[in-house]
Amino acid sequence: MSAVTAARDSAIKRNWRHLVHVLGGNPLTLAAFSLLILLVLVAVLGPSLVPFSPFASNAAEALKPPSTTHWFGTDSVGRDVFSRVIVATRLDLLISVSAVALSFLGGCLIGSIAGFYGGWFDRISGRLIDTIMAFPLFVLAMGIVAALGNNVANVVYATAIVNLPFYARLARTEVMIRREAGFVMAARLSGNSGPRILATQVFPNILPPMMVQISLNLGWAILNAAGLSFIGLGVRPPAAEWGIMVAEGANNIVSGEWWLAIFPGLALMLAVFTFNLLGDGLRDLVDPQRRT
């Protein structure tokens, strides 16, 4: 038992050293990693950091440009845009992370079973996934939210459904190429059942490529969810969320009050950019060729 613990300890240490090595070798990944930590901190601590309540309106201070008191200016009812942008981080990350987590779980389950057993399950799930992919994904998400009902939970489900094919296809391929591998044969010969081999031998091995997929996909999931709330789906006013804030500020753009839409848009862009950079960096981390 202690040998196992020691082995695990050294594995963690090795991974940690590798992480430090990768982050040190690629300044962009280091920057993305720092940004991620910043985003998570803002999401967790956001509401207690902001100088103003994100909902407190103040008619006397309406539509003021950025100043030292209101860093990002104020909106049409005098709410502080900076506070709203900060507080919105939690909701935006929560929607996209839970959507991606659902796609990951569903995709892994469907893809692994299809790849490991093949047969009728593979054919039916493959056909279903092809059908989802036959729709423009954002449009399908709109249709799903319209059908299930216009609320935040359904935006999460819709985003999860349209992202599911990517995970299912990847999991299926990754499981399939390992199905006949030597270590699987060995596990089978020692009397393990199919589901047990899939769960304990094959599945841990497909996790690295799935992780890369997650971080590449998170950026798109945030864009997708923010796009849905931009067109009035899911999040309702007066909630603070980047997509809906850009939508609320859109009418003020033509009259020159740029700060209403631009700041939440920049925050959104920063989050997407962080996840895209991190996805590229994570690919280096799990790529066995680089791991020497």
Added chain:
Amino acid sequence: MSGPRSKLLLVGQRILHAVPALVGIVIITFLLTRALPGDPAAYFAGPTADAESIAQIRHNLGLDRSLPVQFVVYVRDLLHGDLGQSISTGQSVGHELMARLPASLELTLVALIVAIAIAVPLGILAATRPDSWVDHLCRFVVTLGVSLPTFFTGLALVYIFYYQLGWSPAPMGRLDILYASPAAITGFFTIDALLAGDFEIFKASVAQLVLPAVTLALFTLAPIARMTRASMLQVLASDFIRTARAAGLSRRKVLFTYAFGNAVLPVITTLGMVFSFVLGANVLVEKVFSWPGIGSFAVDALVSSDYAAVQGFVLTMAILFVALNLLVDVIYTLVDPRLSVPA
């Protein structure tokens, strides 16, 4: 088997391959219409209706029949082009969508052409000069393109080019209110204006089109540029390019005839995914620029809970997507030199 005939056969096969996708789309759209929250009949009857009129409407809508029967009725209506009534406009959904489709198509196609016209040369230049400023520019544009929300880019462009510089007209639809729309022949304002010989309207409609098309193109060109660059790099490193260079062929001949001809095939296959993004982003861009296409129609329908209109829109977009993919498949079949050689 002769070359042209086998190509024709392959094209026919591609068209047959689209049929299961269409069937799947119709089934999913049907399920979406029947998954409405609560009782659609009560919804359509309005808040003041009594039990009797709700039952009447349920019967009229066919909702008291079994699901398979409802599906058959749904498919029969679809074949007649009947997508139901839009509650917000009172017109048939099919009619509403057809009236707005040209606006969306004009925007999407112009954006695609702009994106391809910028992305393909950019990708080629980046691949021929790795680690040069063009390569860095290409990488920068690609990263920016996938990180920027289209609705944000659109608003930023409006602020700069309409509010600050005053170069572009107000982001209010396809044509300034001062002009009458040209006689509808193709439904594309730019082409119709040219056909009518009215250059003033042509200029006005192009002016309205520039910003939304650029917004959509910025988002679209990223995957095309990345794929062109990767595919060109791979081809340029291959043996036959080395041979062609060693044989003393001109740089232009090697690059365009031999390298690009082979590199273009993977680019064509990625167009399918690009279409999916474009059609989705199209909705957001139409909303930002008040573009009177099917996207902004669907957004208005969503806000007023006009379900028939939304489902009709989803179906139309999916069919458009399948049609675009089919077109790409057919082009691929006709372009690919390997397919003309009988196996």
